[in-house]
Amino acid sequence: MKIGFFDSGIGGLTVLNEALEIIPNEDYIYYADVLHVPYGTKPKEEVRDYVFEAVEFLSKKDMKALVIACNTATSIAVDDLRHKFDFPIIGMEPAVKPAVEKNSNINKRVLVFATDLTLKEEKFKKLISKVDNDNIVDFLPLGGLVQFAESYVFDEEVITKYLIKELSSLDLNLYSTVVLGCTHFPIYKNIFRKVLPSQIAIIDGNLGTIKNLKATLEKNNLLNGGDSHITFYHSGKLVRDDKIIHKYNDILALLNSTV
Numbered sequence: 675m676k677i678g679f680f681d682s683g684i685g686g687l688t689v690l691n692e693a694l695e696i697i698p699n700e701d702y703i704y705y706a707d708v709l710h711v712p713y714g715t716k717p718k719e720e721v722r723d724y725v726f727e728a729v730e731f732l733s734k735k736d737m738k739a740l741v742i743a744c745n746t747a748t749s750i751a752v753d754d755l756r757h758k759f760d761f762p763i764i765g766m767e768p769a770v771k772p773a774v775e776k777n778s779n780i781n782k783r784v785l786v787f788a789t790d791l792t793l794k795e796e797k798f799k800k801l802i803s804k805v806d807n808d809n810i811v812d813f814l815p816l817g818g819l820v821q822f823a824e825s826y827v828f829d830e831e832v833i834t835k836y837l838i839k840e841l842s843s844l845d846l847n848l849y850s851t852v853v854l855g856c857t858h859f860p861i862y863k864n865i866f867r868k869v870l871p872s873q874i875a876i877i878d879g880n881l882g883t884i885k886n887l888k889a890t891l892e893k894n895n896l897l898n899g900g901d902s903h904i905t906f907y908h909s910g911k912l913v914r915d916d917k918i919i920h921k922y923n924d925i926l927a928l929l930n931s932t933v
Contacts, residue, residue, distance in 0.1 A: 704904055739896065776850075820856065823861050
């Protein structure tokens with residue numbers, strides 16, 4: 675049996691990459707909903723329909739667990755998905771709690787980057803109200819990075835120009851931690867490091883998600899049974915094009931070079 679990873683596009687590869695490191699003795703399915711990316715700028719109900727359509731498809735692919743490797747999809751649909759399907763479903767959550775804990779005694783603020791839809795969702799608002807007792811969390815939508823990633827734009831000059839423009843209204847010296855609240859964003863972690871002041875730590879929820887996945891598999895005696903083989907699907911169709919598969923593998927290699 676395989677472990678499924680679902681995202682609107684290529685962002686979930688950043689989460690899959692963690693899984694390949696931590697639990698390599700598994701086989702994986704990666705489903706990118708390329709016909710409907712990006713999710714972060716679309717109406718909630720429309721995105722919810724896309725997510726359910728994808729998971730319904732994946733449920734027939736001999737999966738033992740599914741990672742919703744998309745913060746937007748998680749915030750909109752994960753609770754309803756768990757009610758409908760009987761296999762373990764692991765969702766994403768912006769790493770706000772560890773960021774707040776890290777900053778609680780140093781008089782600095784936390785800055786969360788995510789998509790518009792994630793930031794507007796009730797799930798995110800509840801997370802903030804639960805963990806941000808001292809009102810130290812600010813947030814900023816950076817949906818343009820999703821568009822860049824899905825267009826395979828990795829040019830440092832282009833991304834740097836975009837980030838400098840989007841961050842120009844902020845006093846970055848107020849912050850000590852940035853949370854990458856979209857799975858596409860870690861693709862550009864090295865560029866974030868160059869744009870942000872050196873004292874700012876950059877964290878995301880990917881590692882925590884995979885630790886949760888591993889613990890869930892252990893609890894259900896579902897660990898092991900593969901060799902890191904990945905089967906790719908695009909919006910319900912098996913990816914057979916070697917060029918696309920090579921692009922995905924190149925992104926995984928890029929992530930491994932992002933320290």
